[in-house]
Amino acid sequence: MFEKWSQNRIGASVIAVAVAMLAATNVQAQSADSSALPQTQDSRADAEIVVTGSAIRGVAPVGSNLISVGQATIEKTAPVNVSQLVNTVPSVTTAGSVAQGENAYSYYAPSIHSLAGSSSNTTLVIVDGLRLPGGGTQFNQTDPNIIPVSAIQRVEVLADGASSVYGSDAVAGVINFITRRTFDGFEGNAQVGFADSYKNYSGNFIWGKKWDTGGVYVAGGYTYQSDLANKDRSFSSLGDYRPVGGTNTNSYQCSPATMVVPGVTGVFLTPGSTSAVANTIANSPCNNSIYANLLPSQFRANAMMKVTNDFSDKITVTAMINYNRQETHNDSGPGGLTNATVYGPGSGKGGQINPFFVAPAGAATATQGTVSWLALLPDGKYGEAESQSDSIYATLNAEYRFTDKWTLTFSDAFGWNRSALNNINTFCSACALLALNGTAQLSGSTTTSDIAGQNVIALNLPLTSANALDVWRPFDGNNRSSDAVVRSLYRNNSENTNYNTFNQTKLDLNGSLFDLPAGPFKIAVGAEYLWQEQTQKITGSNNTGPTTTGSNFRVYNYDRNVKSAYAELYIPVVSPEMGIPLVHSLDLSISGRYDKYNDVGDTFNPKFAANWQPVAGVKLRGNYSRAFVAPPPAVIGDPSQGYLYASGSVGVQNGQINVPIANYPEVRNIPGVACGATTCTIGTPTIQGMRRQLGGGLSNMGPQKGRSWSAGIDLSPRFLPGFMAAGTFFHNKFIGGVSSPSPTAIVNSAGLRPLLTICPSSCSQAQIDQFANIANGATISGSVPPQVYFLLDQSTRNALNLTVEGIDGQFSYRTDIGELGNFNIGTGFTYFTKFRQNFGGGTSFSILNTSGYNTVFPSVQFKNRAQLGWSKSGLSLDVFWNHTGGYRNWISTTVDPITVDSVGNPVGGGDKVKSNDTFDLHLQYEFQGDSFMRGWQIYVDAQNVFDKDPPFYNGNTSGILGGAWGFNGFVSNPIGRLVSVGLRIKM
Structure with a gap:
């Protein structure tokens, strides 16, 4: 199972974590915020040591808008995984989508501001400031869902370039999942949810014990989400979408087969057809979408243990170890053949003549033709696609305090992941062809090699009633194929298994150099070493028949190491105590980082930032940064x-x-x-x-580069307690994005x-x-x-360039109205003002407010999530409004053609996709008094209360595992109204 464990450096990391665990556990044990919307950093009263976007302890990132999703949101969102929690932030690309099933392009990794290319993400996802193991079967992306929801203290979203602190991947920003430092007692949560033809259930817990010098806790979770079939949602199973403004997605793969014969124009739709129809998409008769799934079923179980202890007033050690198991299962639909040559009596093809050949009634003298056919079986079992992921993740943090001003910290993160995507007993096209025309070729050629680069020809000759395939009758008892032939149709298997291993080691020196009139001049300097290895093992058919007798196997190996050094300065220029008019406070920050890669060269990235408060309660901020993304190995x-x-x-x-x-x-x-x-x-x-x-x-190919700046304002006026507002204008360039043009x-x-x-x-x-x-x-x-x-x-290269601008905004207001209770209202939104791209330095063009042109991330202009809440005496009610603005569908299958300019760049057209408005409701009661149930909560959570279908989208977001025609899986949720009931206990 652990193919890379033989390496000493991995063993050293694991041993270090294990020793820290044992040391801490041997120590003798000694005797909120009500808004469920994401909050800005300044709205939290607690001063946390762990912050996102700064290497300096206790200093929030200067010049940036830091959004926090805390315990209130966790309770009032009732997420089954952390992806669902992050999707409450409008600036996150996947906001509004369903957090279920693997996204083939970005795995489960969230993305900020849709700033990315098909081969890599530009959002760094970390836990407690350290990297996570890569996963998935393509681009080694991170899955934050390996961490149990119960272990999360809060999530911080920093939508600014942050490579000067974190290195690669932070062009669009950072999402930091901050776990609880300690926990005392027990908390458990169980919930079950139901929708039409869909269900989920989940449970999570945390148990911990504190002592005078630290504590230990164990957290875990289990989640099951059922599959959702296309046929159970009308918008995904119409087949012919012309009545709703789309295209006909039906096919000529039918049972019995459709047929084209030489000398006759058109297609005979059945063996009994007396005339042919025009061979166009519009005439395709068979709706095969009813056999597929919208969503795969998903199972996940994870567990985490964290120990922290002060061994003296100078030394603190924290260790964490986490295990995650995740599976998806997606029933495959029936397979089939398209335009496969078949020979009948009189064709002169000898042993290739199919004994079951039937010429169409309208061409009774035909001796050969091409057929398109769907292999429908009576039992409806067509195999499945299954994904699996196992992750082990461990971190160690040892802190030494020289003085009350200087600290040296050693951090180490180790991760291992095995991700596999398997197709089990799916359709074997080579098997069907061998039984149809005696070869593994659609053309029926007996001389063409079936394996690229080799002279290998598979034949099944002569065809007889024992080994031939009958495609002219359905498998309803009248089909003439033998049982052996029928069994051979679904004997195809494939496996794509990826092994990812990494280790990140950091050493940070943090402290105050001297005191300025406005406060201490602080500095952080550090060095980091990162190595990672990836192995891909791919097995599949070699096109000679069932994979049990003919398979190919390939192994790809990749490795990388990175050496880095970084520094950050925090300079307080003016403090409130100095009493300077119109400069209540002024802070500056300068940071920079140098990274040297063994495979793609080196890069240096600085950041400059400032905060200015002209008066108390009003803060103006801004920053400029350079950032980068190293191409995935x-x-x-x-x-x-x-x-x-x-x-x-x-x-x-x-x-x-x-x-x-x-x-x-x-x-x-x-x-x-x-x-x-x-x-x-x-x-x-x-x-x-x-x-x-x-x-x-x-x-x-070299690193993908980012250039960004932002300017914003934060308002928290003293005369209006409970009110907070923030607005940020961001400008981000992504230069040389990795793409296959x-x-x-x-x-x-x-x-x-x-x-x-x-x-x-x-x-x-x-x-x-x-x-x-x-x-x-x-x-x-x-x-x-x-x-x-x-x-x-079309080799991958630094080809894609993006320029993205927009506004992120939030506001919230909380007030106590005496006997009427507490009220809160707020909203968070992202509005793009520019979204332009070009390839290879060519002419730039706008894809603002579109989806589908670059196949990966949408550039929908406006997203918003608003909340209205009330609470009194333990009872609370929260209503959420989720809005995605209307946009244009620019996928290649639009009914309204995309118009282009003289050089082929799009300038207009495309199908209009309507805006989407859904409402969620969360009703909760927390037990009061002195009984043992004090602090327990019961709740009902309803998502999409009015059961609204997603807006019609004439396309297939095929990057989503289980995605289907009729809706945009990147921004829409196909489940409909999902009602969950739950119980949260606290002891």
């Missing part, structure tokens, strides 16, 4: 395999490309190319070429045009071999066309 590629990586390949370009003649004049010289006035079309059956998608190591972006963007090479006289073998990086270990998938007229380089 998995998209740099494996050097030993020519920089191949898991989702990359080298092979034939599939799909047409419209090439602007003005950008590539030589394209007109390709023999037989079809050209219009401004473009020529390549990638056709007669104009073929090669494409490669290798890792960024081939393109010398699309063909459209390549041919239309000036900075990417060299990535397409035209060979009017066909590329030479030497060109092809160099392009495929054969000499360095890469391989070509599939066969090379006899004539290669172009080479398309």
